[in-house]
Amino acid sequence: MTEEVTLTIDGREIRATPGDNLVKVARAHDINIPSLCYFEHLDQPLGTCRVCMCNVDGRIVPACMQRVHAGMEVAFETPKLSDMRHAVLEMMFAEGNHVCPACPKSGDCDLQRLGYEMEVRTVRFPHLFKDRYIDLNAKRTVVDTNRCVKCARCVEEVRTDDGKQVYSFCNRGNETVVAIDYEQEARLTDAQARKAMRVCPTGAIIVRGEPSWTRPFGDRRYDLHPIRGPETLVRRKKTKATPNKRDKKTVATISLAGCYGCHMSMLDTDLGLIDRVDIIEFNKSPLNDIKEFTKRCDLGIIEGGVCNSDNVEVLKEFRRQCDVLVCIGECAVWGGVPALRNTIPLRECLEETYLHCESVEPGQGVVPFDDDLPKLLDRVYACNEIVKIDHYIPGCPPNADIIWKSVANILWDEDNSILYSDFKYD
Ligand code: SF4
Ligand code: SF4
Structure with missing residues (x-):
């Protein structure tokens, strides 16, 4: 059995198995480092969303790409890092076209939930309003590139029964979009198509014919249950006046x-x-x-x-x-x-x-x-x-x-x- 090592996160001493993923270790100790692309089962993390930026041993890096080691010093809750993570999230909202009232994933969307959790009330960047396309040509799913945050979850996780890849990236930079292999996509089972919708942290992949907007406000996945912390989004200060x-x-x-x-x-x-x-x-x-x-x-x-x-x-x-x-x-x-x-x-x-x-x-x-x-x-x-x-x-x-x-x-x-x-x- 590997001996545990000690690391610190925001000054708090934590014991963990060396080589474990930092996000996993932090979450196991109720320090919820946010992420839109992290999957615990992926040994080689995607590291695409950059919402988990923290300071490890003096360097600002994505937490999901770090393995813990003895004496590791992690800073997470500092004003600068918090602002940096906030800015990354704001960029996602500014770069895509996110109209939550018209989105079938609203209330079940990880991006939206993080927006609530991190209290994104507005964005500091101008919205791009790029004319992006909705791919309606596939048989099982619809891909709306307006809502894609390019996390690569679908690229990595969605496979046919014989292991064929269904989604991939094409183009570069801000022109990057998810492309569908129509032939393979048509072979997805119901369960695999639903998985594609589920692994997507936003409303970019929707299963055709899947009932949406059927759950009322209050019953949706993230209406009442933030992933971390108490029910209140932000600390309430004592009021100064009555x-x-x-x-x-x-x-x-x-x-x-x-x-x-x-x-x-x-x-x-x-x-x-x-x-x-x-x-x-x-x-x-x-x-x-x-x-x-x-x-x-x-x-x-x-x-x-x-x-x-x-x-x-x-x-x-x-x-x-x-x-x-x-x-x-x-x-x-x-x-x-x-x-x-x-x-x-x-x-x-x-x-x-x-x-x-x-x-x-x-x-x-x-x-x-x-x-x-x-x-x-x-x-x-x-x-x-x-x-x-x-x-x-x-x-x-x-x-x-x-x-x-x-x-x-x-x-x-x-x-x-x-x-x-x-x-x-x-
Ligand atoms: S993907 Fe999420 S954030 Fe974007 S419009 Fe849909 S619910 Fe809103
Ligand atoms: S379609 Fe969804 S899962 Fe795929 S890259 Fe875009 S946001 Fe990520």
């Missing part, structure tokens, strides 16, 4: 390129709104139909992304008139559903809508143009691409309690963490 000590604040709200769903959600608090009116005075807002600012506001709530010149002006005015700006909902956070047009040239969008759509008589369509109409931008922008945003509340829409609790926390300078079970991209 409601009866709160001084009255002024709030403005606006819907830009959104559906007003977030505003409807804000109203979905019934009698709670009456309590809020005692401590919040609304200024410019569709909630009271005040159309112009009459005073400077403590906080502005923004729903919707930025799709035209009017949205740009209104958002800049909110930035000037409000001390703090909060984006609520996916559209304000990164563009959301209106941003689906970002992969299509604006001209094509307009022609399809006004000239070629089925409700337009042939030859009768006109693309509206008038100096009074706001000018459409080349794409839909996230609010933080136009002005500085102070806080983000994700969800489509976030529920009323989350919005008002967060707004109150921000207004009265309390901690504004969101419970894991309340954190939603869909």
